Amino acid sequence: AATAEAEIKASSDFKAGATKRAQASARPPPVVDESVDPEEDDDEDEEEAGESEDKTDKDSSEQSAGEEAELSLVPYSNVAYSESEMLKRATDFANLLSRRRSCRQFSERPVDPEVVRLLVTAAGSSPSGAHTEPWTYVCVTNELMKRRIREIVEEEEEINYARRMSAEWKADLAKLRTSWEKPYLTEAPVIVVLMRQVHGWRSGREEKRQHYYSEISVSISAGLFLAAVQNVGLCTLTSTPMNAGPALRRLLGRPPNEKVHLLLPLGYAAHNAQVPNLTRKPVEKIMVNI
Numbered sequence: 422a423a424t425a426e427a428e429i430k431a432s433s434d435f436k437a438g439a440t441k442r443a444q445a446s447a448r449p450p451p452v453v454d455e456s457v458d459p460e461e462d463d464d465e466d467e468e469e470a471g472e473s474e475d476k477t478d479k480d481s482s483e484q485s486a487g488e489e490a491e492l493s494l495v496p497y498s499n500v501a502y503s504e505s506e507m508l509k510r511a512t513d514f515a516n517l518l519s520r521r522r523s524c525r526q527f528s529e530r531p532v533d534p535e536v537v538r539l540l541v542t543a544a545g546s547s548p549s550g551a552h553t554e555p556w557t558y559v560c561v562t563n564e565l566m567k568r569r570i571r572e573i574v575e576e577e578e579e580i581n582y583a584r585r586m587s588a589e590w591k592a593d594l595a596k597l598r599t600s601w602e603k604p605y606l607t608e609a610p611v612i613v614v615l616m617r618q619v620h621g622w623r624s625g626r627e628e629k630r631q632h633y634y635s636e637i638s639v640s641i642s643a644g645l646f647l648a649a650v651q652n653v654g655l656c657t658l659t660s661t662p663m664n665a666g667p668a669l670r671r672l673l674g675r676p677p678n679e680k681v682h683l684l685l686p687l688g689y690a691a692h693n694a695q696v697p698n699l700t701r702k703p704v705e706k707i708m709v710n711i
């Protein structure tokens with residue numbers, strides 16, 4: 422049975438490409454919304470030549486049995502605070518997050534794997550379009566694998582900086598002192614490669630399962646991950662290795678329906694780590710009350 426969310430989306434306008442695709446189908450049109458990029462299925466990264474999808478291999482993007490059944494309703498439950506407690510917690514949390522920085526220099530000190538598991542658990546609490554949970558957190562601690570990741574990223578970044586990035590982009594980056602070299606990818610004890618599942622599978626992997634707003638969903642999950650990292654005093658770097666996605670996906674043995682969304686080296690900051698002296702917009706500049 423369609424959820425209320427799906428019904429609302431089904432009744433809204435959708436993109437011409439997606440409309441055509443729905444009309445071409447002999448089956449009842451799938452629920453389509455504006456978030457589904459009609460070009461996405463054609464992406465060469467998703468279905469690479471010569472790569473056959475193993476229909477027997479279960480992965481995290483497969484819908485589990487019973488998920489299609491209508492869900493029962495349970496009472497909403499949340500913790501409650503007095504207004505003064507609320508104010509204190511809101512202040513403390515804002516202060517905690519205001520100290521979050523993207524760190525590019527890591528200590529090699531290992532991180533407790535149970536902490537990493539709990540950070541991913543927190544990230545997995547994210548909302549997602551029609552509860553499709555389109556994320557996979559690939560946590561790499563293997564030294565050889567980290568070295569390969571660095572090699573792949575640096576190889577592309579060297580070309581990115583030399584040829585692919587515009588002069589304006591490079592000028593904007595200059596103040597952050599980033600370059601094609603990524604030593605943090607081997608220094609950090611963990612590299613979390615956040616994969617976005619472009620689509621999932623219905624039970625049995627006979628049929629693709631549409632993922633709605635997967636970019637937004639995965640990005641919200643990433644935000645929760647960053648907050649969870651900050652909450653335990655570790656640090657990470659939100660990074661987007663341009664053009665390295667397909668090679669990284671293959672290296673990590675992830676299925677073709679997944680795309681690299683973010684590369685998040687994770688660990689303790691190096692004792693002498695430095696960050697650009699940035700300022701943030703004051704709340705008055707980012708908040709509008711109507």
Ligand SMILES: Cc1cc2nc3c(=O)[nH]c(=O)nc-3n(C[C@H](O)[C@H](O)[C@H](O)COP(=O)(O)O)c2cc1C
Binds near residue numbers: 523696699
């Ligand atoms: C979507 C996104 C992509 C980013 N990509 C990179 C990247 O590829 N390399 C990098 O060094 N930093 C990257 N950053 C980090 C930004 O440079 C950083 O967030 C910004 O300078 C603000 O600094 P702060 O995170 O310390 O507040 C990225 C951040 C975001 C949100």
